Amino acid sequence: MMKIRISSRATLHLLAILLVSVMGCDHPPKAPDTDPKSMADVLGQAANDANDSTFAPVVLGYQFDFPRDHLAHKGFRQEWWYLTANLTTENGEQLGAQWTQFRVALKPPRSSLQKPSLQSQSTWASEQLYFAHSALTSSRDHLAHEKWSRGHTELAGITASPYRIHLDNWQWLSESEELFPATLTVENLDFSYRLKLNSQAPLQYQGKQGYSIKSRDSQVASYYYSQPFIEISGEINRNGKIERVTGQGWLDREWSSQFLTKTQQGWDWFALRLNDGSALMLFQLRDQSPAENSKKAPISAFYSARRMFADGTGRNINSTDNPNDIQMTPLKWQHTVNGDYPVSWQVNIPSENISLTITPLNPNSAMPLSTFYWEGPVEILGSHTGTGYMELTGY
Numbered sequence: 001m002m003k004i005r006i007s008s009r010a011t012l013h014l015l016a017i018l019l020v021s022v023m024g025c026d027h028p029p030k031a032p033d034t035d036p037k038s039m040a041d042v043l044g045q046a047a048n049d050a051n052d053s054t055f056a057p058v059v060l061g062y063q064f065d066f067p068r069d070h071l072a073h074k075g076f077r078q079e080w081w082y083l084t085a086n087l088t089t090e091n092g093e094q095l096g097a098q099w100t101q102f103r104v105a106l107k108p109p110r111s112s113l114q115k116p117s118l119q120s121q122s123t124w125a126s127e128q129l130y131f132a133h134s135a136l137t138s139s140r141d142h143l144a145h146e147k148w149s150r151g152h153t154e155l156a157g158i159t160a161s162p163y164r165i166h167l168d169n170w171q172w173l174s175e176s177e178e179l180f181p182a183t184l185t186v187e188n189l190d191f192s193y194r195l196k197l198n199s200q201a202p203l204q205y206q207g208k209q210g211y212s213i214k215s216r217d218s219q220v221a222s223y224y225y226s227q228p229f230i231e232i233s234g235e236i237n238r239n240g241k242i243e244r245v246t247g248q249g250w251l252d253r254e255w256s257s258q259f260l261t262k263t264q265q266g267w268d269w270f271a272l273r274l275n276d277g278s279a280l281m282l283f284q285l286r287d288q289s290p291a292e293n294s295k296k297a298p299i300s301a302f303y304s305a306r307r308m309f310a311d312g313t314g315r316n317i318n319s320t321d322n323p324n325d326i327q328m329t330p331l332k333w334q335h336t337v338n339g340d341y342p343v344s345w346q347v348n349i350p351s352e353n354i355s356l357t358i359t360p361l362n363p364n365s366a367m368p369l370s371t372f373y374w375e376g377p378v379e380i381l382g383s384h385t386g387t388g389y390m391e392l393t394g395y
Contacts, residue, residue, distance in 0.1 A: 054108040055257035058221045060211045066203075067177040069225075070253070072103055072158045074128060079103045079255035081158075081165050081172065083184065084271060084389035085195065085232050086377050087247035094361055095236070095245065096137040096377030096389065097193055099172075099186055101165050103151070103158075104129045130156035132167045133369060136191045136236065137362050137376045145188045146369040172197075179227065179251070183234075195234035197249060199227055202312030206281060207304065212254070214285060215261050216302045222256035228271065228279035229310045248273060250389065263287050264302075266394015268328065270347070270358065274384040279308045280354070282317075282347065284328055286394065303328070307352055317349060325351050332359075336366035341374040341392045356382040358390065 056075035073079055085097040106127050128151030135144040147167050149156035156167040163174035163182070174182040182197045204226045206212045212224035230249035235242050250271045260267075265288035272280040282305040303326040305317040317325060326349055330342030343365075345358045358378050365376025374392040 055105065058211070058223060058256050058258070060208060060221075062210060062223060064205070064210055064223075064225065067160070067163065067179075069223075070158075070163060070177075070179060071160055072128075073223075073255045074103075074105060074109055076255045077105050077257040078259075080253070082252040082254075083172075083197075083230075083249055084377075085230075085247055085249040086273070086387040086389070087232065087236070087245040089236075089243045089245050091243075093138065094377070094387075095247075096135070096361060096365075097186075097195070097236070098133065098135040098137075098375055098389070099170065099184060100134075101130060101132040101156075101167055101170075101172075104131075126150040126152055128157075130167050131370075132156075132170055133367065134170060134186045134188065135365075135367065135375065136193065136238070137365055139362050142362050142365045142376065143188070143191050144367050144369060180230075191236065191238050193234065193236040193245075195232050195245075195249075197230050197232055199230045201227065201229035201310045203227055204279075204281075204306065204308045204312070204314055206306055207316065213304065214302070215264070216300075220256075220258050220261055222254050224252070224254045226253070226281060226308070227251040228273065228281070228308055248387075250279070260285065264394075266392070268342070268345075269391040270345075270378070270388060271390075272356070272358070272378075272380060272386060272388035274380070274386045276384060277310060280352075280388075281306045281308065282326070282328075282349075284326075301328075305349065315352075317351065322351065325349060331357070332363075334360075334363040336364055336374065337368050338366040338372040338374070339395050341366065341395050343374070343390075343392075345390075354383055356380050356384060358388075360390065 055077045080100055080102045082100040087095040087097055089095065106129055130151055131146065131148045133146050147170065149167050151157050158165050161177050163177050163179065165172040169187045172182055172184050174180065180197055180199050184195045184197060186193050206224040206226060210223050210225050212222050214220040214222060228250045230251060232247045232249045235244050265286045267283055267285045269283040274280060284301040284303045287300045305326055306314050307317065308314040329346045331346055332344035333340050334343040343360045343363045347356045347358060348354065358380055361377040361379060366374050376390060378388050378390045380386040380388065
């Protein structure tokens with residue numbers, strides 16, 4: 001699911017910040033003087049100053065090509081690599097792990113007809129901004145961190161052979177050009193993890209063969225594919241204590257050149273693994289009246305879902321075709337450091353004979369980073385049981 005909604009503030013001060021903190025000079029970058037919140041403003045300003053039409057469009061009928069499409073798509077404005085994992089320690093404790101790396105183009109790729117400026121000749125110059133989030137969640141604690149960097153082979157980026165996604169000392173490293181087998185390594189002072197990832201299942205294409213509509217009028221879309229069936233083993237380190245873990249993971253890959261529409265307030269996204277062996281991707285994008293400022297009063301929503309199976313088959317479930325087939329009702333709200341979030345849900349999909357009650361492992365899983373949102377592992381009861389992940393934004 002699309003990960004970040006950036007505010008639409010833009011000032012002339014953006015130019016100075018971008019030149020210093022991103023475009024660079026012929027020496028390695030120093031730590032930014034700005035706090036993460038101001039870096040988020042930089043991202044939002046750059047994204048909104050750029051004209052959508054100058055980036056590559058998302059069009060129906062795109063032919064995916066792997067392993068090429070595992071790499072960065074720098075002609076598009078934004079992109080992410082996003083893994084969530086439901087883990088169990090040797091003592092039976094349930095945990096959740098999240099890692100996401102984002103790429104944002106500060107301007108469209110330079111045309112081959114344009115002459116490079118003296119500034120762009122710098123070995124440290126980049127029009128690509130990367131940032132990454134990581135989290136480890138238990139029933140008692142929710143730990144989260146964030147990193148930022150310009151795109152550079154020594155700092156952050158995506159390479160092909162072997163396949164590598166990295167920012168500083170956080171990295172996904174495959175054994176070949178393919179996604180799997182791979183090792184995900186995240187190192188922080190209060191937690192770290194090293195997880196071995198493997199999957200034999202075919203990739204799943206969300207929406208219409210990977211063309212995922214994000215608005216009721218179909219004017220906003222992304223390219224979106226997933227691998228919901230990942231086997232995981234490895235270890236975590238919490239404050240110096242190393243523990244072995246096993247579990248299941250879910251990878252989402254998405255890129256586009258548009259953010260959400262001006263009337264869309266945020267989204268509620270679920271990656272659910274059901275006890276019958278299937279997986280369910282489900283989201284709603286909430287609209288808000290321009291005059292309404294209440295966090296609990298969305299006036300309408302656009303829904304989309306896909307039921308997926310390990311053999312590569314699946315069924316799309318779209319509220320456009322059947323408006324009453326996806327029903328999502330908040331059951332409980334949680335006050336957090338970031339605000340109030342609906343952390344428990346009732347989800348009904350009559351066409352799939354699905355009726356689920358979704359509850360968080362830890363209701364205090366707000367991400368207190370430069371962009372506020374809620375992200376954490378969930379448990380499932382009802383017509384099916386299971387585990388998964390939930391993301392809530394725009395509250």
